[in-house]
Amino acid sequence: MNAKVKFEGVGKSYGPVVALQEVSLEVSQGEFLTLLGPSGSGKTTLLMILAGLVEPSRGRVWIDGIDSTYTPSHQRGVGVVFQSYALFPHLTIYENIAFPLRMRRISEAEVRKRVAEVLEAVRLPGVEDRVPRELSGGQQQRIALARCIVYQPAIILMDEPLGALDKRLREQMQLEIKRLHRELGMTVLYVTHDQEEAMALSDRICLMNNGSIEQFGTPAELYFQPISVFSGDFLGESNLLQGQVREVSAGTVQVEIGPTSRIRAQAGAGAAAGAKVTCLVRPEAVQVVDGSGCDNEVEAVVQDVVVAGGVTRIYARMGDGTRILSVRLTSRHSQINRGTPIRLGWSAGDTIALS
Amino acid sequence: MLTSSSWWVAPLVVFLVVAFVYPVAQLLALSVLNKQGEFTLDHFTRFFATPVYLQVLVITLKVAFWTTLLCVLAGYPVAYLLARVSPGTRSALVLWILMPFWTSFLVRTFAWVVLLGRNGAINRELTALGIIDEPMELIYSFAGVMIGTTHALLPMTVLTMLGAMQTIDHNLTKAAGTLGARPGQAFWRVWFPLSAPGVAASALLVFAVGLGFFITPILLGSRKETMIAQLILFQVEEVLNWNFAAAMSLVLLALTLAMFYLYDRIVGISALAGERRDESGARQGLVNRVIGRGSTWLFNSFGELSAQCSILTDKLLGRRRAGRRWLSPLWWFSIAAITFLVVPTFFLVPVSFSEGEFIEWPPRGFSLRWYEEYFGSSVWRDATLRSLWVAVTTAFASLALGIPAALALSRPGLPARSAILALIVSPLVLPHIIVAIGLFYVYAKIGLVGTSIGLVIGHTAFAVPYVVITMMAAMKHYDQRLDHAAWSLGATRLQTVWKVTLPVLRAGVLAAFVFAFVRSFDELTVALFISTGEATTLPKQMWSDALLKINPTLAAVSTCLLVFITLTIVAAEYLNRRR
Numbered sequence: 001m002n003a004k005v006k007f008e009g010v011g012k013s014y015g016p017v018v019a020l021q022e023v024s025l026e027v028s029q030g031e032f033l034t035l036l037g038p039s040g041s042g043k044t045t046l047l048m049i050l051a052g053l054v055e056p057s058r059g060r061v062w063i064d065g066i067d068s069t070y071t072p073s074h075q076r077g078v079g080v081v082f083q084s085y086a087l088f089p090h091l092t093i094y095e096n097i098a099f100p101l102r103m104r105r106i107s108e109a110e111v112r113k114r115v116a117e118v119l120e121a122v123r124l125p126g127v128e129d130r131v132p133r134e135l136s137g138g139q140q141q142r143i144a145l146a147r148c149i150v151y152q153p154a155i156i157l158m159d160e161p162l163g164a165l166d167k168r169l170r171e172q173m174q175l176e177i178k179r180l181h182r183e184l185g186m187t188v189l190y191v192t193h194d195q196e197e198a199m200a201l202s203d204r205i206c207l208m209n210n211g212s213i214e215q216f217g218t219p220a221e222l223y224f225q226p227i228s229v230f231s232g233d234f235l236g237e238s239n240l241l242q243g244q245v246r247e248v249s250a251g252t253v254q255v256e257i258g259p260t261s262r263i264r265a266q267a268g269a270g271a272a273a274g275a276k277v278t279c280l281v282r283p284e285a286v287q288v289v290d291g292s293g294c295d296n297e298v299e300a301v302v303q304d305v306v307v308a309g310g311v312t313r314i315y316a317r318m319g320d321g322t323r324i325l326s327v328r329l330t331s332r333h334s335q336i337n338r339g340t341p342i343r344l345g346w347s348a349g350d351t352i353a354l355s
Numbered sequence: 356m357l358t359s360s361s362w363w364v365a366p367l368v369v370f371l372v373v374a375f376v377y378p379v380a381q382l383l384a385l386s387v388l389n390k391q392g393e394f395t396l397d398h399f400t401r402f403f404a405t406p407v408y409l410q411v412l413v414i415t416l417k418v419a420f421w422t423t424l425l426c427v428l429a430g431y432p433v434a435y436l437l438a439r440v441s442p443g444t445r446s447a448l449v450l451w452i453l454m455p456f457w458t459s460f461l462v463r464t465f466a467w468v469v470l471l472g473r474n475g476a477i478n479r480e481l482t483a484l485g486i487i488d489e490p491m492e493l494i495y496s497f498a499g500v501m502i503g504t505t506h507a508l509l510p511m512t513v514l515t516m517l518g519a520m521q522t523i524d525h526n527l528t529k530a531a532g533t534l535g536a537r538p539g540q541a542f543w544r545v546w547f548p549l550s551a552p553g554v555a556a557s558a559l560l561v562f563a564v565g566l567g568f569f570i571t572p573i574l575l576g577s578r579k580e581t582m583i584a585q586l587i588l589f590q591v592e593e594v595l596n597w598n599f600a601a602a603m604s605l606v607l608l609a610l611t612l613a614m615f616y617l618y619d620r621i622v623g624i625s626a627l628a629g630e631r632r633d634e635s636g637a638r639q640g641l642v643n644r645v646i647g648r649g650s651t652w653l654f655n656s657f658g659e660l661s662a663q664c665s666i667l668t669d670k671l672l673g674r675r676r677a678g679r680r681w682l683s684p685l686w687w688f689s690i691a692a693i694t695f696l697v698v699p700t701f702f703l704v705p706v707s708f709s710e711g712e713f714i715e716w717p718p719r720g721f722s723l724r725w726y727e728e729y730f731g732s733s734v735w736r737d738a739t740l741r742s743l744w745v746a747v748t749t750a751f752a753s754l755a756l757g758i759p760a761a762l763a764l765s766r767p768g769l770p771a772r773s774a775i776l777a778l779i780v781s782p783l784v785l786p787h788i789i790v791a792i793g794l795f796y797v798y799a800k801i802g803l804v805g806t807s808i809g810l811v812i813g814h815t816a817f818a819v820p821y822v823v824i825t826m827m828a829a830m831k832h833y834d835q836r837l838d839h840a841a842w843s844l845g846a847t848r849l850q851t852v853w854k855v856t857l858p859v860l861r862a863g864v865l866a867a868f869v870f871a872f873v874r875s876f877d878e879l880t881v882a883l884f885i886s887t888g889e890a891t892t893l894p895k896q897m898w899s900d901a902l903l904k905i906n907p908t909l910a911a912v913s914t915c916l917l918v919f920i921t922l923t924i925v926a927a928e929y930l931n932r933r934r
Binding site (some may be wrong): 051052053072073074076077078079080082084085088089090100103104147151273 | 524526527529530531532533534535536537538540541544545548549
């Protein structure tokens, strides 16, 4: 068995409050796995259980095939990058990074060498003698990362490590983290509520909701094959069209979304004949069309047009009041005005009917 | 720029200058004058050249030092526990720790006599059990003084250390754990160094306050535990040598101020008013220098030692499995400390129902004679009524002066803010006896001695810091945008305060009132000098009685006081909850 980490029916309750239902999950060696979900979904609890900072109420945690459910955190060899960085304010940067090495009784010469190396790796050489509060937020973040990777733990846990940074810095740090993961080959468990960050970084994403796993898969699977409305809505933007299944044939269904309009969609879970379903289609799949030729077409009136830099967002409303959003690349030639009647079309392959 | 609200602090500043700074300055000026009013340094020469006085100075330092050590050693584990439990548990425990603070100082001291005296509970029980043959000298000794002073100052020590520990990020010890530190190492290498400035600060505070003690050593100590404040008292009351008393006051004040100078360098004097200074590099630097490289090495060694111990216990006992939830030693220790703080007060209750002539344990029979004595005596009744009147007046005066000042201090941009704060908290921390004698000296000239109004002025100087601190703490959670909204809706500043700010802060106002009331009701030092003859307050009457003989009437009065103050606090809490 090659699972680096295995959760087996792990749950956590605080009195009557269930923070985490019974979760089972395997993380492969060298994988970058993200726990994604809204706040209160249990993702941080799961991470803290793996770090040994929270004790599970139920279930077992295996690391490298060894039952580690009750191993104290200092014996797990699991590195944690905290959301607040948790740099020791009374120690210099050098001493902060040296801390895990000193705990492992590594010789001073070796400590000096490895601190220098790791500062090089996070691209912050020369800050050894400063104290944490003299560094900017982004720099502190790099030091927290350096302190974690300096002793080369096989598993690194990151709890919203970029939450406190501004957008530009966050994107830059994402690339850094990705590079370090690639170069050092460690297993990373990453917690975030930011779906774009999860998509950008992860090999696999574990989407969590209400203390249990909603969907587990690659970013592409989650984006293109959501198994629930929650999944589809949480990752990226979605148009949601309510309707009833009329015909089922070979993986596709016909859904009646209005008295006269039917659309074709891939059959998702529970999309049997007669079932009430929600059809989910990504805004970038919906385009303004003239004439016919698309699998699905609807009439709508433009409510608002927003040019958001590179993309233009067209907010429209169908005859029965259902809102529908279309996103396309901004072009200087084609202008659309409020109140214009338009036809919107998309293909059946981009549509999923979910009950 | 001076905003109009800056002036709100002016009445309090003027009051404190007149009722606190001026009397103290008048008194201290006497120290360099002889009886004829000419300049001289003879008093200081006499003080420092007389072995007896120097001995008293040494005793004073010794008492303050050991009190500090005991308070910090006993207080640190309690504060550590409080910093780590849930907020709900914490407030429940803090309530118990504050208990002694609410009960009268004299009541607590009498309680120790009941517990530790020759015929006290502990001696009786131990004799009855045959553990000892004859009663031990637990009080009227250095140990007795230590018990009294530690009991008085432990709550303050715990709360100031807790304040400092609450600024420490809990993730830091967790982080140390994930980086490979055993719990002991995480404590000594991370938590303890970070809490060290707070420990140093509260130690200095305890030391400074301990220097000025005199009631405890008089009631619980022997001649060998005479402290400098007692000498000052003696010079004023018996010898009437004001100039020499002033010189000794200056020595005591200089010692106290030296402690506060260090305190200011470590955490900033405004920390006394509950303010957290942003950790500027300079201060952190000082602390690091004070703590020094050597002690860092010491902490790390402690960490190493505890790691070795835990490795050893792991080997001997096998790895501890999680899931077993005993009360940790930390909890047991804290429960013991809280018991030490809370229990003595209640020992007076059974004694007050005794039939016997003396305070003794176990109380003999049951009677209400001591209560009859209390309620039947016009002396006790007048003293009680006077204390009530003075305390209520003091509380209102303190609110009137303190609330506007607290509002002004809570807004940004007040000029000389830290100097004003230092002035306001100084009556709290400077030796009370110096202020009391200063007031006595000034009042004697203008005929305020023995008047209630004189008492109110003195008590207000001591009560107003509590009002300001309480209100500033309440203001911290106050959303100033409410004020801005009220102004934008057409309210004047005064209307805003009256209709918006104070109603929102009513819990704080109520707490401030209770604080001021209890401080005045319990105040003895000023009353000792100002309330003479006819105009006696309850604590003063208890004191005079106690000096003659500690009798069960005092236990009855103390019990009434305990019930009354508890009712006051419960009523305040009820008023606060009702709305």
